[in-house]
Amino acid sequence: MNAPEKKIGAPMNRVDGRQKVTGAAKYSAEYELPNMAYAVLVGSTVTKGRLSSIDTKDAERAPGVLAVITHLNAPKAPGVKPTGKDPSQPQTVGSALQVFMDDKIRFNDQPIAVVVANTLERARFAARLVRAQYAKEKHQTNLEANKANAFLPTQAKKNPKSPAADYQRGEVDAYKTGALKLEAEYVIPTEVHHPMELQAITAHWEAPDRLTLYDKTQGTMATRRDFARQWGLPEENVKVIATYVGGAFGNALHSWPHESAAIIAAKVVNRPVKLMLTREQMFTMVGYRPHTWQKIGMSATADGKITAITHESIGQTSTYEEFVEATLGQTKMMYQSPNLTTRYRLAALDVGSPIWMRGPGEATGAFALESAMDEMAFLLNIDPMEFRLRNYTDQDPEKNRPWSSKFLKECYQAGAQRVGWNKRQLKPGSLRDGEWFIGYGMGVGTFGAHRGSSKASAQLLPDGTVLLQSAVTDIGPGTGTAMTQIAADTLGLPPEKIRFEWGNSDFAQAPTQGGSAIVNTVGPAVQEVCMALKDKLRELAATSNGAFATAKKEDVSFADNHLTLAGNSTARATYADLVRQAGGKAVTVESKPSGEGQKFSMYSFSVHFAEVRVHELTGEVRVSKLISCADAGTIINEKTAGNQMKGGAVGGIGMALMEHAIIDDRFGRYVTKDLADYHVPVHADSPAIEVFFVNQPDPYVNQLGTKGIGEIATIGVAPAIANAVFNATGKRVRELPITPDKLV
Amino acid sequence: MATNHEPDVPANHNENRRTFLKQSSLLTALALVPGPVVSAAEAKLDERVAEAIEQIPLSLKVNGKKLKLKVEPRTTLLDLLRENLHLTGTKKGCDYGQCGACTVHVDGQRVNSCLSFAVMHDGQEITTIEGLAEGDKLHPMQEAFVKHDGFQCGYCTPGQIMSAVACVREGHAGSETEIREYMSGNICRCGAYSNIVAAIQDVKSGGQKV
Incomplete structure (x- = not known):
């Protein structure tokens, strides 16, 4: 018998493709439960202060209304900690803001009431009848005006080794004495995740102490943990189902006010309650990429060696939670600078809390760093790729450790060749096509190749299918498909014989999907549980056929409803017997990273090359080519991984050219409140994006050789476009997005 | 002190609804509103009555099936599909006609189902x-989306x-640029645009009936 074709690396179609193209895939607001009620939130119309009165009488009297819940009548969950008691506590995976617990207003549109009715229309109408009066206080929503009050995050104060602490190698601010130096400020506005699925939850108290949530979350376990704690329940009494998640990009890493509101509402009306946010509410209460100011000082020698970098950052956070991200991480390790200083600060404003948005802080930081690299190359009159190569790091200059793997040079070459880098001119504005200026730019990205611990379970079913289960979610990257491929190769079964189930907190424990860590973490667990299952089945087979007792795992295979042994045609055990012997029990394993990683610095790397066309009269920017190249270790599925890279690049186009959430500081309220005001890339904004993978396994992250894709797909795209715009026009835009008004 | 702004909601809507019922009964539709309804309104039982008469009869053919329904006039076609008919394949992404997630075909034309009331589609x-x-x-378009991974x-x-089906039928899938233009009402935040365009081109060039 021929060895089955390897599935790892094959461009397999998604296992859930049919569900998604037929409308059969059910998202969190699409479960039918008996006697469902609908909830609609009422938000504060002021930004800071106290609720002095709230009148719910008319809303309560409106047709179909079952309850109107405010801080005056909400049941108190026993495990809830008061909002903002200690903002420095790391709450970013739990719910930092507790709804209906007090009369304090901390940001505009903060939920002050939830209206529950028997139809959506009635709930929506009645929500408009709730009247509130406020004792207003003066609010602060402007980052620029509050930079002077920026502070070192508490975690950095407590722990000088925290990544958020000030970092130093060589001399402090040494760039200031450099012969050739630049100093520039870069600003990223608030950007909002805006997955196409609005944040939604269906909450169902199946018994007074048993809660089931159909929730848009990236982590079924984290959500379960959080709400079990809030309601003082054992974790196993809370079930979180998130089979399909309609995009998230980070905004479902947190528990949010609407989730608590729906759970409270379901408790009060004693019916399942469905709550879906409006697009407007998606701006105000479910996180965003924080508005961030950065400053870079850089010095270099005339032959293009960086001598010093200082990178400072101030990001906005809320008054009740210190949101910290790794804005300055890439600067510490990407280039060989003997002197390096970083300072990370936060400014607390009267806004909802931020949350990591795809590529998170690293994408923000890379905009500044990679723009500054381009600026310095221009000062030195050196090609920007050549300048990066002269400062390339063969080992991690931050931790003084070797890389577990690094194929970034290969990415440079592949991308440069594909975009036509040789056409690029050092002098900006040199290339044009009629009324369009043409320019080329590049931007580098990196993200830690993280691996955590995870469990997975596997079970042989009577029809010869292997059922695998994991609590992990699949928010779009194709986790279910990748895991099926890993299992198929490990078991030697065709993918059709594998059923991987995910997105349920009752399944084997797995981490939250985020930080590009899922294939790194859950992949090995799936591989190991498949090996354990094979071995378990071999053991069971050995009870009736001695040949299995001494057989090697790799000789065991599945064929024609039997477990068989290579080179022994009499060794056969039927699935039916094995299933009966197993007694319906699944095999579960836990997979953990080895200690070996400590010796290495483990990162994924990417470089993005952009060709842009800028109209000389209108300042319109068109991205005409975008090449994204990644060293992400082994690629499990070129089709889905390539799609993920393309998607990250589209996100980068949005970041570079259009995304900008604007608050009117007089009122502290967003004026961009829908997708007509807040622009995200549409079909016409995206070129046909080309992807290149080095596809070399990393020897240390895990046994599969993967490093992670999700974040590096976005990190470095925005500066590649900004640098291309400079190359096209000679105009350096340091404040995103690059809208036409900044170019004409 | 500040208050919530609700310019279009009268201070006492219940009072107002009663007034409306009385007026409409007197001025325009005495013959149409049954006598007991008017007296019920006057007896302040209006909310129950409202619940009954606010249901408008509606005939629709949905996916080939003829339906006789009663819906509130303020129910959007999207909410009717999702919440009343449990056809949740049609998605809500913005409720303002800006994202295209709710696109359905009405008499063969693509429309944003969030932008119209269900009762506007009688027949x-x-x-x-x-x-x-x-x-x-x-x-074939569903097949092509799976094959080209036109989604995440x-x-x-x-x-x-x-x-995409409508785009091909309309004759707007002649080139990559044309497809991108005529598909721009459908946002994909995961950014699978390149693959969606490839799927549409595949169907268009495959010559299958769409």
């Missing part, structure tokens, strides 16, 4: 993503597919 034929395949056999999270996908 019309609605096709949703659930009505595109023929039994187990996927529509899958939430915008039904709308993209309904729009």
Whole structure:
């Protein structure tokens, strides 16, 4: 018998493709439960202060209304900690803001009431009848005006080794004495995740102490943990189902006010309650990429060696939670600078809390760093790729450790060749096509190749299918498909014989999907549980056929409803017997990273090359080519991984050219409140994006050789476009997005 | 002190609704509103009455099936599909006609179902993503989306597919640029645009009936 074709690396179609193209895939607001009620939130119309009165009488009297819940009548969950008691506590995976617990207003549109009715229309109408009066206080929503009050995050104060602490190698601010130096400020506005699925939850108290949530979350376990704690329940009494998640990009890493509101509402009306946010509410209460100011000082020698970098950052956070991200991480390790200083600060404003948005802080930081690299190359009159190569790091200059793997040079070459880098001119504005200026730019990205611990379970079913289960979610990257491929190769079964189930907190424990860590973490667990299952089945087979007792795992295979042994045609055990012997029990394993990683610095790397066309009269920017190249270790599925890279690049186009959430500081309220005001890339904004993978396994992250894709797909795209715009026009835009008004 | 602004909601809407019922009964529709309804309104039982008479009869053909329904006039076509008919393949992404996730075909034309009230479609034929395949056999556009991986999270996908089918039928799939222009009403935040365009081009060049 021929060895089955390897599935790892094959461009397999998604296992859930049919569900998604037929409308059969059910998202969190699409479960039918008996006697469902609908909830609609009422938000504060002021930004800071106290609720002095709230009148719910008319809303309560409106047709179909079952309850109107405010801080005056909400049941108190026993495990809830008061909002903002200690903002420095790391709450970013739990719910930092507790709804209906007090009369304090901390940001505009903060939920002050939830209206529950028997139809959506009635709930929506009645929500408009709730009247509130406020004792207003003066609010602060402007980052620029509050930079002077920026502070070192508490975690950095407590722990000088925290990544958020000030970092130093060589001399402090040494760039200031450099012969050739630049100093520039870069600003990223608030950007909002805006997955196409609005944040939604269906909450169902199946018994007074048993809660089931159909929730848009990236982590079924984290959500379960959080709400079990809030309601003082054992974790196993809370079930979180998130089979399909309609995009998230980070905004479902947190528990949010609407989730608590729906759970409270379901408790009060004693019916399942469905709550879906409006697009407007998606701006105000479910996180965003924080508005961030950065400053870079850089010095270099005339032959293009960086001598010093200082990178400072101030990001906005809320008054009740210190949101910290790794804005300055890439600067510490990407280039060989003997002197390096970083300072990370936060400014607390009267806004909802931020949350990591795809590529998170690293994408923000890379905009500044990679723009500054381009600026310095221009000062030195050196090609920007050549300048990066002269400062390339063969080992991690931050931790003084070797890389577990690094194929970034290969990415440079592949991308440069594909975009036509040789056409690029050092002098900006040199290339044009009629009324369009043409320019080329590049931007580098990196993200830690993280691996955590995870469990997975596997079970042989009577029809010869292997059922695998994991609590992990699949928010779009194709986790279910990748895991099926890993299992198929490990078991030697065709993918059709594998059923991987995910997105349920009752399944084997797995981490939250985020930080590009899922294939790194859950992949090995799936591989190991498949090996354990094979071995378990071999053991069971050995009870009736001695040949299995001494057989090697790799000789065991599945064929024609039997477990068989290579080179022994009499060794056969039927699935039916094995299933009966197993007694319906699944095999579960836990997979953990080895200690070996400590010796290495483990990162994924990417470089993005952009060709842009800028109209000389209108300042319109068109991205005409975008090449994204990644060293992400082994690629499990070129089709889905390539799609993920393309998607990250589209996100980068949005970041570079259009995304900008604007608050009117007089009122502290967003004026961009829908997708007509807040622009995200549409079909016409995206070129046909080309992807290149080095596809070399990393020897240390895990046994599969993967490093992670999700974040590096976005990190470095925005500066590649900004640098291309400079190359096209000679105009350096340091404040995103690059809208036409900044170019004409 | 500040208050919530609600310019279009009268201070006492219940009072107002009673007034409306009385006026409408007197001025325009005495013959249409049954006597007991008027007296019920006057007896301040109006909310129950309102509940009954606010249901408007509606005939629709949805995915080939004839339906006789009663709906509130303020129910959007999207909410009718999702909440009343449990056809949740049609997605809600913005409720303002800006994202295209709710795209369905009405009498063969692609429309944003969030932008119209259900009662405006009396007698019309609605096709949703659930009505595109023929039994187990996927529509060629659905096949092409799977083959080209024209999605990630899958939430915008039904709308993209309904729009893509219409785009080809309208004759707006002549080139990559034309497809990108005529598909721009359907946002994919995962950014699978390149693959969606490839799927549409494949169907267009495959010459299958769409």
